[in-house]
Amino acid sequence: MKNILKIDQIEKYYGSKSSLTKAIDNISFDVQEGEFVAIMGASGSGKTTLLNCISTIDKVTSGNIFVDGQDITRLKGNALNKFRREKLGFIFQDFNLLDTLSAYENISLALSIQNYPAKKIDEEVKKVAKELDIEDVLNKYPYQMSGGQKQRVASARAVITNPTLVLADEPTGALDSKSAKMLLEKFNFLNHSINATILMVTHDSFTASYASRVIFIKDGKVFNEIRKGADSRKIFFNKIIDVVTLLGGDVSDAI
Amino acid sequence: MLFKLSFKNIKKSMKDYAIYFFTLIVGVAIFYVFNAIEKQGVMLKITADQRIMIQVIVKILSSVSVFVSLILGFLIIYASRFLIKRRNKEFGIYLLLGMGKRKISMILFIETLLIGMISLVVGLIIGVFFSQFMSIFIANTFEADMTKFKFIFSKNACIKTIMYFGIMYLIVIVFNIFIIGKCKLIHLIQAERKNEKVKIKNPVLCTIIFVVAVGMLGYAYYLVTAGVKYMMKNPQDRLIMAIVLGAVSTFLIFWSVSGLLLRIAMSLKKTYYKGLNSFMIRQISSKINTTVFSMTIICLMLFVTICVVSVATSVKKSEEDGVKKNCKADIEFFSSRTTYEQREEQMVYLGEENNIINLYQNAGYDLESYLKKYVEYYTYSLYMISDGEVNSACSVVSLSDYNKIAEMYKNKTYELEENEYIIIGGSEVQKKELNDRLAKGTAILVNGYELVPKYTTCRNEFIELTDGNFHPAVYIVPDNTLAGCEPMADNLIGNYKANTKEERYKIEEEIMNMQTTDSCSIETKISLYNDCVGVGIMFTFIGSYIGIIFLISGAAILALKELSESADNISRYAVLRKIGADEKMINKALFGQIGIFFAFPLLLACIHSVFGIKFGTYLTSIFGLDGLLPAIIVTAVVIGLIYGGYFILTYLCSKSIIKSRN
Numbered sequence: 068m069k070n071i072l073k074i075d076q077i078e079k080y081y082g083s084k085s086s087l088t089k090a091i092d093n094i095s096f097d098v099q100e101g102e103f104v105a106i107m108g109a110s111g112s113g114k115t116t117l118l119n120c121i122s123t124i125d126k127v128t129s130g131n132i133f134v135d136g137q138d139i140t141r142l143k144g145n146a147l148n149k150f151r152r153e154k155l156g157f158i159f160q161d162f163n164l165l166d167t168l169s170a171y172e173n174i175s176l177a178l179s180i181q182n183y184p185a186k187k188i189d190e191e192v193k194k195v196a197k198e199l200d201i202e203d204v205l206n207k208y209p210y211q212m213s214g215g216q217k218q219r220v221a222s223a224r225a226v227i228t229n230p231t232l233v234l235a236d237e238p239t240g241a242l243d244s245k246s247a248k249m250l251l252e253k254f255n256f257l258n259h260s261i262n263a264t265i266l267m268v269t270h271d272s273f274t275a276s277y278a279s280r281v282i283f284i285k286d287g288k289v290f291n292e293i294r295k296g297a298d299s300r301k302i303f304f305n306k307i308i309d310v311v312t313l314l315g316g317d318v319s320d321a322i
Numbered sequence: 323m324l325f326k327l328s329f330k331n332i333k334k335s336m337k338d339y340a341i342y343f344f345t346l347i348v349g350v351a352i353f354y355v356f357n358a359i360e361k362q363g364v365m366l367k368i369t370a371d372q373r374i375m376i377q378v379i380v381k382i383l384s385s386v387s388v389f390v391s392l393i394l395g396f397l398i399i400y401a402s403r404f405l406i407k408r409r410n411k412e413f414g415i416y417l418l419l420g421m422g423k424r425k426i427s428m429i430l431f432i433e434t435l436l437i438g439m440i441s442l443v444v445g446l447i448i449g450v451f452f453s454q455f456m457s458i459f460i461a462n463t464f465e466a467d468m469t470k471f472k473f474i475f476s477k478n479a480c481i482k483t484i485m486y487f488g489i490m491y492l493i494v495i496v497f498n499i500f501i502i503g504k505c506k507l508i509h510l511i512q513a514e515r516k517n518e519k520v521k522i523k524n525p526v527l528c529t530i531i532f533v534v535a536v537g538m539l540g541y542a543y544y545l546v547t548a549g550v551k552y553m554m555k556n557p558q559d560r561l562i563m564a565i566v567l568g569a570v571s572t573f574l575i576f577w578s579v580s581g582l583l584l585r586i587a588m589s590l591k592k593t594y595y596k597g598l599n600s601f602m603i604r605q606i607s608s609k610i611n612t613t614v615f616s617m618t619i620i621c622l623m624l625f626v627t628i629c630v631v632s633v634a635t636s637v638k639k640s641e642e643d644g645v646k647k648n649c650k651a652d653i654e655f656f657s658s659r660t661t662y663e664q665r666e667e668q669m670v671y672l673g674e675e676n677n678i679i680n681l682y683q684n685a686g687y688d689l690e691s692y693l694k695k696y697v698e699y700y701t702y703s704l705y706m707i708s709d710g711e712v713n714s715a716c717s718v719v720s721l722s723d724y725n726k727i728a729e730m731y732k733n734k735t736y737e738l739e740e741n742e743y744i745i746i747g748g749s750e751v752q753k754k755e756l757n758d759r760l761a762k763g764t765a766i767l768v769n770g771y772e773l774v775p776k777y778t779t780c781r782n783e784f785i786e787l788t789d790g791n792f793h794p795a796v797y798i799v800p801d802n803t804l805a806g807c808e809p810m811a812d813n814l815i816g817n818y819k820a821n822t823k824e825e826r827y828k829i830e831e832e833i834m835n836m837q838t839t840d841s842c843s844i845e846t847k848i849s850l851y852n853d854c855v856g857v858g859i860m861f862t863f864i865g866s867y868i869g870i871i872f873l874i875s876g877a878a879i880l881a882l883k884e885l886s887e888s889a890d891n892i893s894r895y896a897v898l899r900k901i902g903a904d905e906k907m908i909n910k911a912l913f914g915q916i917g918i919f920f921a922f923p924l925l926l927a928c929i930h931s932v933f934g935i936k937f938g939t940y941l942t943s944i945f946g947l948d949g950l951l952p953a954i955i956v957t958a959v960v961i962g963l964i965y966g967g968y969f970i971l972t973y974l975c976s977k978s979i980i981k982s983r984n
């Protein structure tokens with residue numbers, strides 16, 4: 068299988084010499100094509116910083132990140148924007164939908180920024196809307212939708228461009244349990260049916276249990292890593308709980 | 323502590339509100355400049371006539387100032403409402419920390435005071451500086467001596483400016499306290515989290531309203547242009563109707579277009595789904611939705627600015643041209659042989675000869691020595707019969723007298739058969755009636771002679787010195803028809819024995835000081851010119867005063883609105899960046915968004931102005947309106963510079979706002 072993401076000994080420091088904070092302290096891991104990886108950790112463990120570095124919103128202090136064989140830590144300016152819009156899809160905790168646009172326009176915007184032919188846009192939007200079960204909200208505005216619908220619209224926007232890698236930052240953070248479950252099932256569906264590679268950051272064990280692999284981070288370092296393999300989701304969930312318990316009090320209170 | 327908070331706040335928001343600050347300073351400066359004119363007039367070496375003219379201008383300008391201060395007051399209150407809205411979160415935090423509302427009001431009070439003081443001081447300094455140019459301008463137009471430069475500072479204008487703006491800031495302070503008192507903590511804290519609700523208007527309703535509005539506007543246009551002749555019957559009602567119709571339809575057009583714009587754009591799928599176009603159009607339409615009212619105000623302000631400045635500028639120019647064209651001699655004397663008996667309501671001939679030269683000679687002056695060339699002539703006032711009716715007394719001049727004057731003026735001379743007459747001059751209204759009669763070949767009976775018209779229309783020649791294109795109608799008849807009639811008045815038209823401007827002024831002053839036994843009225847080119855310059859300059863001053871204030875207020879409101887939205891837009895543009903839009907795309911969308919926002923009211927204002935200027939030319943037609951085109955070009959340049967400047971500044975500021983906070 069193809070290696071989509073390769074993180075090679077990255078470090079990220081904040082602050083000055085006198086008070087240095089190591090947000091990421093030498094992390095390395097790979098993500099294969101078609102994988103659904105969850106990154107878990109407590110608040111302040113560095114997981115969001117890690118995601119920001121992968122998504123090129125933030126810059127690493129040292130080390131390299133390869134996406135599809137390309138070293139993204141060396142990209143600058145418009146090349147960076149081009150990389151972001153062609154290779155990445157984003158899903159955020161607070162949806163980040165544009166409130167002035169309808170769901171349809173929010174999704175189509177991702178394509179039109181890439182100068183995708185206007186004629187084909189409609190077809191693509193309808194297709195992805197069907198996959199994510201949001202056909203009936205396409206003409207609604209963000210303020211008219213529920214959180215779950217908004218997040219599925221955001222997901223549609225993220226995957227419509229066929230990105231190499233979909234990055235999700237606490238996607239269920241603002242959702243009730245029912246919507247969260249529905250969204251995660253859609254993630255699984257996207258992962259299996261269109262072979263989307265998903266990297267998700269979360270502190271919720273239930274959310275993480277939908278992934279095929281979970282990487283635990285503590286104090287900026289990789290603490291542990293478990294794979295789902297042939298286990299059922301329930302067994303995998305229990306395994307995750309075990310690791311979280313091992314991690315210590317700071318994460319257990321997040322469950 | 324409070325003072326420190328206020329001071330830091332001003333420093334922090336200085337960059338965002340540079341435009342507001344700039345507008346305030348310009349407002350103060352202009353207010354000072356136009357109120358300082360009185361002082362500048364006093365300092366100049368000008369004639370008494372000119373001094374009176376300046377006093378009139380000053381009086382009018384000071385009442386215009388009240389109006390201007392109302393406009394600026396409106397702007398300041400409107401702007402301060404924006405500024406408070408933007409800082410909701412900050413005030414929310416203060417309240418959360420336990421600061422009382424009174425203290426928050428105090429912070430705002432200190433801020434307003436500081437902003438007010440700084441803008442006043444800076445504005446006054448700039449105003450004093452520019453008023454020096456104003457004195458050069460006034461000196462030039464009145465042809466006054468301005469060899470020595472004097473620095474002029476008007477204490478009165480300064481005090482007036484401080485007083486007016488002081489009152490405005492005071493009102494703002496009261497207003498702010500009122501607003502803060504009404505605030506609820508929950509709204510302040512959650513101010514940012516409010517999602518914009520997208521109001522979609524019913525497209526059918528929009529179309530209907532659009533059609534109705536266009537119809538109303540069309541009727542308003544008709545009232546002030548083609549239908550203007552009916553307006554004279556009932557001027558007030560019709561004019562008010564046109565204004566109300568115009569304003570209401572402007573509002574309705576903005577209202578309906580904001581709804582339709584989106585529909586139309588969305589139907590153009592190819593363009594709509596290209597790049598950030600869909601985002602940009604949504605941005606605009608959501609904003610126009612919420613700003614229909616201020617758009618209307620701005621559009622109307624721009625409209626008034628365009629009309630006032632272009633009509634005023636062209637009036638000034640045509641006034642000056644009018645004198646050059648219609649004053650072909652330096653001086654005209656007029657000594658009446660009649661007196662008007664009020665009891666019997668008719669002219670009574672005094673029966674004495676009033677030869678002008680003799681008149682002066684009797685008083686001990688040698689008028690001839692002052693004049694290079696002169697023509698004496700008689701005017702008659704005769705009742706004549708046409709169509710069997712007795713006309714009111716008409717002024718009549720003999721053909722030979724007319725030709726003498728025409729030769730001096732280098733105008734066209736005429737020849738008449740014994741039974742012919744011509745009419746020269748006449749106002750527009752008079753001409754219409756007279757031309758009708760001439761075309762019919764109506765014969766007149768003068769002093770027992772029957773005469774027929776030589777031409778079918780009134781001729782454009784003239785005798786008297788006037789300032790404009792308007793000359794009273796005069797009948798020219800063969801000499802023999804006037805035999806035995808007593809002239810109504812003795813007249814003399816002459817040129818000074820002078821080559822330079824100074825000599826002409828000197829001769830005029832001497833003649834004006836001569837005392838004669840019999841009254842004799844005098845009209846001179848110089849005094850006519852000064853009157854005209856006065857009228858012209860009055861129009862220019864009032865036009866540019868109101869125009870510039872309107873323009874900067876309108877542009878400032880647009881700019882502030884746009885900038886406060888940019889602050890809200892930070893998160894939207896951040897999303898665009900996250901999903902991979904590059905800077906070029908974002909800048910293009912921002913430029914388009916602000917550009918359309920600025921262009922929309924200007925466009926409608928331009929269409930309004932086409933008709934408004936037409937109406938303006940009609941109203942001021944007594945002055946004549948030549949050179950309208952250059953005036954319009956000047957206006958376009960001024961508006962382009964100021965309005966365009968505000969647009970560019972707004973774009974640059976918005977760009978830095980959405981960039982720096984990301």
